[in-house]
Amino acid sequence: MSQPIDIAVIGATGTVGETLVQILDECDFPVGTLHLLASNESAGSGVMFRSKSLRVREVDSFDFSKVKLAFFAAGPAVTRSFAPRAQAAGCAVIDLSGGLPAEQAPAVVPEANPAVLDNLKAPLQLSSPSAAAIALAVTLAPLKGLLELERINVTACLAVSAQGREAVNELARQTAELLNARPLEPRFFDRQMAFNLLAQVGASDAEGHGVLERRLVSELREVLGLPSLKISVSCVQVPVFFGDSYSVSVQSRTPVDLAAVNAALEAADSIELVEEGDYPTPVGDAVGQDVVYVGRVRGGIDEAEQLNLWLTTDNVRKGAALNAVQLAQLLIKGLV
Amino acid sequence: MSQPIDIAVIGATGTVGETLVQILDECDFPVGTLHLLASNESAGSGVMFRSKSLRVREVDSFDFSKVKLAFFAAGPAVTRSFAPRAQAAGCAVIDLSGGLPAEQAPAVVPEANPAVLDNLKAPLQLSSPSAAAIALAVTLAPLKGLLELERINVTACLAVSAQGREAVNELARQTAELLNARPLEPRFFDRQMAFNLLAQVGASDAEGHGVLERRLVSELREVLGLPSLKISVSCVQVPVFFGDSYSVSVQSRTPVDLAAVNAALEAADSIELVEEGDYPTPVGDAVGQDVVYVGRVRGGIDEAEQLNLWLTTDNVRKGAALNAVQLAQLLIKGLV
Incomplete structure (x- = not known):
C-alpha cells in the first residue's frame, strides 16, 4: 500500500461530499488525516470515517498546507474562493463543481482520457466533470x-x-x-x-x-x-x-x-x-x-x-464522487 | 348546423373513448344517435352524453348499418375484427388504435395533411395517428x-x-x-x-x-x-x-x-x-x-x-380523442 496522504473534502456534508467520504472509507485509498470541511452552516456536525467520528470544520479558517490533496465538492463559487488558496499552499485540487476553467483544471474521466495526467504540471488541478459527461x-x-x-x-x-x-x-x-x-x-x-x-x-x-x-x-x-x-x-x-x-x-x-x-x-x-x-x-x-x-x-x-x-x-456515486476518487488514485503516484 | 349523423364509438369505456364522447358532447358536432360500444366486460355501464345516460352495448352484436361513422378507440385487434364489418355496412371509419395499414386508412392530422381527405374514396377509412405523431x-x-x-x-x-x-x-x-x-x-x-x-x-x-x-x-x-x-x-x-x-x-x-x-x-x-x-x-x-x-x-x-x-x-385529448373528432369534422361534409 502507498504511503498515506492527508486529504481535505470541502462540502463534506452535501450528497456528493458524503458519498465521497464513504467511497474513501470503503476502498483501500491511502488516507492519512482526513479533514472534513463545509460552510459555516454545516460545520460542527460529525461524520463517520473508518470507525471514528470526524468533526466537520469551517472551510474559511482551514490551513491548506496541512493536506496534499483537496476535493472540492461544494458549489462552483466555493471552489473559486478556496481553490487558489489550496493551490498556493501546494495542495493538489480535484474539483467536482465545474468551478474552474478547462485551461486551469482539465476535465478527466479515467476510462476516457487518463493520459492527460502524464503531462500535468504541479500544482495539480483537475476537474471531475458533470455526471452527464x-x-x-x-x-x-x-x-x-x-x-x-x-x-x-x-x-x-x-x-x-x-x-x-x-x-x-x-x-x-x-x-x-x-x-x-x-x-x-x-x-x-x-x-x-x-x-x-x-x-x-x-x-x-x-x-x-x-x-x-x-x-x-x-x-x-x-x-x-x-x-x-x-x-x-x-x-x-x-x-x-x-x-x-x-x-x-x-x-x-x-x-x-x-x-x-x-x-x-x-x-x-x-x-x-x-x-x-x-x-x-x-x-x-x-x-x-x-x-x-x-x-x-x-x-x-x-x-x-x-x-x-x-x-x-x-x-452521486459513479457520476460524481467515484470519478473524483478514481482521479485521486491516478494522481497519488505523483503526490507521495 | 349540419344535419345530424348517427355515430358509434367502439371502446367507449376506455380513457380515450370516454374523452372522445366528452369532446363530442362539448363541441357542436351534429351527433344524431350515439351508440356506445365495448367488449363484453365493459358493456352494460352507463355514460352521460348531452344530459342523458347512454347504455354501453356489446360491439359483437352491433349492426353497423345503423350508423354513418364509427370511431375505433379500443385496441388494434378490435379494429381489425370489426372495421371490415363497419366498412361493409357503408360506415366511415376513424381508427385511433393503429390497427389498419396506411394504404387502407391514411394517417391524418388536420393541421398537417388535411388535403388527403380530398382524394378519399368511399367507404372512408382514416387513421388518427399516435399521440407522438x-x-x-x-x-x-x-x-x-x-x-x-x-x-x-x-x-x-x-x-x-x-x-x-x-x-x-x-x-x-x-x-x-x-x-x-x-x-x-x-x-x-x-x-x-x-x-x-x-x-x-x-x-x-x-x-x-x-x-x-x-x-x-x-x-x-x-x-x-x-x-x-x-x-x-x-x-x-x-x-x-x-x-x-x-x-x-x-x-x-x-x-x-x-x-x-x-x-x-x-x-x-x-x-x-x-x-x-x-x-x-x-x-x-x-x-x-x-x-x-x-x-x-x-x-x-x-x-x-x-x-x-x-x-x-x-x-388522451389532443394526442388522441380530439384529433379523431377534428377528422370527423372534416369528414362530415361527405357523409351527410
Missing part, C-alpha cells in the same frame, strides 16, 4: 475506434438528488401532499415536480441553453478529445430521487457494426451491458453501483449510420 | 416551409395513461406503497414505475425497436409528406399520470432562422408557444388542453442548422 464519456470511449463520431443527441433525464438533499425532500413532500389530496405548495422547485417533468434544469443563458447543457458539451468534447464533435443536449428534471438516465442517439459517418459495439461495451470494466430485450432503470439497477448501465443498444430505423443507446448511472 | 406533426407542419428538414431526433417521455386506467392506478398504488415504506409489488408494470423511468414502452421487434417507435416514424413521415425523413426516436415511460412530453432536436440542411420559427409557431392555432425563459410542463400546462405546448425553442450549440424544442400535450 462522465456517463457519456465512459460509454463512448470504448466505441471511439469503432465509430466515426459525427453527432451525438442526448436527452438527459436528471434525478432531483443532483440538486441536493433539499430537492430530494421536496419531491417526497410534494408527492405525499398530492397523494393525500392536499394543496400543493412548491418550495424548492418553482412548480410541481411530483408526477411532472421540468424541461429546464438550473440557469440558462441568453440563447436559451442551460448552464448544465453547455457544460456537458464542452466537457464531453474535451474528455473525448473531439473538440468539434456536434452535440445537442436537453436536460430534463424528472421525478426520480437518485440515478440519471440518458437517451442517446449517435450519428457515425460510416455504418455501425452493432456486434462490434456490443462486444466493446461488454468488454469495458466500467460498463454493465444489459442483455438484449431488457433495459436498465435508475432505481432498479444504477443506484449504489459503480458502473454505467447500458441498454437498448440498437441501430437506426432505415439508417445504418445510427446507434441508439439508453444509459443510466448513479449520479 | 400528432404532437410532432402539429409542431413541425408550420415549420416545413422554413426548414429543410433532414433529421429529427425525439425522446418521447410518455405518461402512464397511454396504457389505460390500470396503469394510472398502478402508478398511484406503487407511489403510495413506497412513501409508506411498504414492500413494492409491481402488478401492471413488470417493475417499479414510481420514481423510476422505463426505457421501453410495449413490445419491441428483433432489431430492438419498439412498436410505438416504428409507428411514430412511419406515421410522421406519412403525415408530413416526407417519406425519406430521417427520424430517430426513443420512447420512455415516465412516472407522470397524464401528458406526454417530447425532447426534439431537428437538423435542417440550411441555417435556422429562430425569429421566423418563433413567429410561425406563434401564428399556429393548435400551438401554445411558451415565452422565452419559461417552459411548459405536462401537469401544469398540457393536461385538459386542446393545443400542443411548445417551449425551449433554441438553436444548436455552435451549430446554425439545428433547432431544439420541448413539446408537451395531453396524450
Whole structure:
C-alpha cells in the first residue's frame, strides 16, 4: 500500500461530499488525516470515517498546507474562493463543481482520457466533470475506434438528488401532499415536480441553453478529445430521487457494426451491458453501483449510420464522487 | 348546423373513448344517435352524453348499418375484427388504435395533411395517428416551409395513461406503497414505475425497436409528406399520470432562422408557444388542453442548422380523442 496522504473534502456534508467520504472509507485509498470541511452552516456536525467520528470544520479558517490533496465538492463559487488558496499552499485540487476553467483544471474521466495526467504540471488541478459527461464519456470511449463520431443527441433525464438533499425532500413532500389530496405548495422547485417533468434544469443563458447543457458539451468534447464533435443536449428534471438516465442517439459517418459495439461495451470494466430485450432503470439497477448501465443498444430505423443507446448511472456515486476518487488514485503516484 | 349523423364509438369505456364522447358532447358536432360500444366486460355501464345516460352495448352484436361513422378507440385487434364489418355496412371509419395499414386508412392530422381527405374514396377509412405523431406533426407542419428538414431526433417521455386506467392506478398504488415504506409489488408494470423511468414502452421487434417507435416514424413521415425523413426516436415511460412530453432536436440542411420559427409557431392555432425563459410542463400546462405546448425553442450549440424544442400535450385529448373528432369534422361534409 502507498504511503498515506492527508486529504481535505470541502462540502463534506452535501450528497456528493458524503458519498465521497464513504467511497474513501470503503476502498483501500491511502488516507492519512482526513479533514472534513463545509460552510459555516454545516460545520460542527460529525461524520463517520473508518470507525471514528470526524468533526466537520469551517472551510474559511482551514490551513491548506496541512493536506496534499483537496476535493472540492461544494458549489462552483466555493471552489473559486478556496481553490487558489489550496493551490498556493501546494495542495493538489480535484474539483467536482465545474468551478474552474478547462485551461486551469482539465476535465478527466479515467476510462476516457487518463493520459492527460502524464503531462500535468504541479500544482495539480483537475476537474471531475458533470455526471452527464462522465456517463457519456465512459460509454463512448470504448466505441471511439469503432465509430466515426459525427453527432451525438442526448436527452438527459436528471434525478432531483443532483440538486441536493433539499430537492430530494421536496419531491417526497410534494408527492405525499398530492397523494393525500392536499394543496400543493412548491418550495424548492418553482412548480410541481411530483408526477411532472421540468424541461429546464438550473440557469440558462441568453440563447436559451442551460448552464448544465453547455457544460456537458464542452466537457464531453474535451474528455473525448473531439473538440468539434456536434452535440445537442436537453436536460430534463424528472421525478426520480437518485440515478440519471440518458437517451442517446449517435450519428457515425460510416455504418455501425452493432456486434462490434456490443462486444466493446461488454468488454469495458466500467460498463454493465444489459442483455438484449431488457433495459436498465435508475432505481432498479444504477443506484449504489459503480458502473454505467447500458441498454437498448440498437441501430437506426432505415439508417445504418445510427446507434441508439439508453444509459443510466448513479449520479452521486459513479457520476460524481467515484470519478473524483478514481482521479485521486491516478494522481497519488505523483503526490507521495 | 349540419344535419345530424348517427355515430358509434367502439371502446367507449376506455380513457380515450370516454374523452372522445366528452369532446363530442362539448363541441357542436351534429351527433344524431350515439351508440356506445365495448367488449363484453365493459358493456352494460352507463355514460352521460348531452344530459342523458347512454347504455354501453356489446360491439359483437352491433349492426353497423345503423350508423354513418364509427370511431375505433379500443385496441388494434378490435379494429381489425370489426372495421371490415363497419366498412361493409357503408360506415366511415376513424381508427385511433393503429390497427389498419396506411394504404387502407391514411394517417391524418388536420393541421398537417388535411388535403388527403380530398382524394378519399368511399367507404372512408382514416387513421388518427399516435399521440407522438400528432404532437410532432402539429409542431413541425408550420415549420416545413422554413426548414429543410433532414433529421429529427425525439425522446418521447410518455405518461402512464397511454396504457389505460390500470396503469394510472398502478402508478398511484406503487407511489403510495413506497412513501409508506411498504414492500413494492409491481402488478401492471413488470417493475417499479414510481420514481423510476422505463426505457421501453410495449413490445419491441428483433432489431430492438419498439412498436410505438416504428409507428411514430412511419406515421410522421406519412403525415408530413416526407417519406425519406430521417427520424430517430426513443420512447420512455415516465412516472407522470397524464401528458406526454417530447425532447426534439431537428437538423435542417440550411441555417435556422429562430425569429421566423418563433413567429410561425406563434401564428399556429393548435400551438401554445411558451415565452422565452419559461417552459411548459405536462401537469401544469398540457393536461385538459386542446393545443400542443411548445417551449425551449433554441438553436444548436455552435451549430446554425439545428433547432431544439420541448413539446408537451395531453396524450388522451389532443394526442388522441380530439384529433379523431377534428377528422370527423372534416369528414362530415361527405357523409351527410
